[in-house]
């Protein structure tokens with residue numbers, strides 16, 4: 295043991311404060327202060343903290359049985375799968391514990407589909423620059439970001455990355471080994487970049503022409519973040535495979551890979567597995583989240599809040615043209631593109647009691663929980679105005695220094 299090395303492997307550059315308690319949109323810090331949480335644990339705690347219904351349901355399950363393994367049928371898992379199937383294009387669901395695992399399953403579904411039909415040579419998946427699909431070896435290869443791949447040995451083969459938004463490049467990348475196309479309807483980590491509907495429709499058409507599977511990564515956009523249960527509902531484009539995680543358990547680790555029966559045709563007994571995946575606790579959490587999100591009118595409120603929030607962010611861009619370049623996003627997956635380093639903005643906002651999270655392309659993600667109210671939005675906008683003033687006061691000093 296080397297004394298200087300931290301007990302927690304130091305793979306994160308962490309903020310200086312942690313949190314002891316949460317309630318609704320707020321978190322209480324180890325510094326004794328209350329913070330408005332517009333990070334939501336990176337788009338996870340969409341229903342806020344300490345949600346009474348979630349506590350009730352997960353506690354009830356906790357008192358019955360936590361885990362049995364997928365050797366046995368799991369009633370809570372079947373119920374959650376049936377509800378996701380009823381709410382989407384999909385016919386079938388595999389549960390894992392994280393987003394990356396959900397994507398691993400999706401990649402396997404895409405490859406197995408072609409192998410099942412006698413074409414194991416069709417295994418390559420087209421992905422897009424700026425994408426993020428997770429930190430396992432295959433999902434890193436799919437994301438294709440050099441800074442994350444660096445030092446981890448040979449890149450897992452089978453992914454062809456093309457520039458964002460050019461259908462001609464996608465068509466040119468399709469070859470005899472191509473199996474599918476993987477895309478986030480809105481790039482989250484990549485900087486809140488919304489993919490235009492006509493581009494997604496173009497991908498659907500290319501998939502249909504070439505016998506490819508269309509695979510949407512809705513790990514960040516899904517479970518209400520877009521203002522509908524899933525972002526694809528806005529687009530008029532239906533995928534064959536879709537992954538979900540983040541807000542599915544509102545913080546209880548759970549991920550899911552959804553697919554049509556046609557796409558999942560080869561995924562029979564023995565082809566895939568997970569010890570924990572979809573265990574009674576995780577799927578009780580998922581069912582509790584759906585109880586809230588599937589209630590009539592839930593999304594009416596979310597859509598109203600989202601359009602209010604976006605308007606307010608555009609106002610910020612006008613008031614602080616030296617700090618912000620643009621406001622963008624879909625639903626409550628919103629971002630401010632910055633003219634100063636985004637990490638400085640995140641820090642300045644934290645000093646004002648507002649938690650946000652940086653993304654690629656010098657963007658600050660402003661991720662309100664879906665249960666936020668107009669007064670919380672006002673509080674956030676106030677904090678951003680103050681944070682901008684503080685940043686501006688620092689700017690000349692920094693230039694001089």
Ligand SMILES: *Cc1c(COP(=O)(O)O)cnc(C)c1O
Pocket residue numbers: 391392393394395397426427428429478482483511512513514515539540
């Ligand atoms: C967060 C995220 C992932 C990875 O999820 P993990 O739970 O961290 O493995 C994959 N894809 C997208 C779009 C994400 O936002």
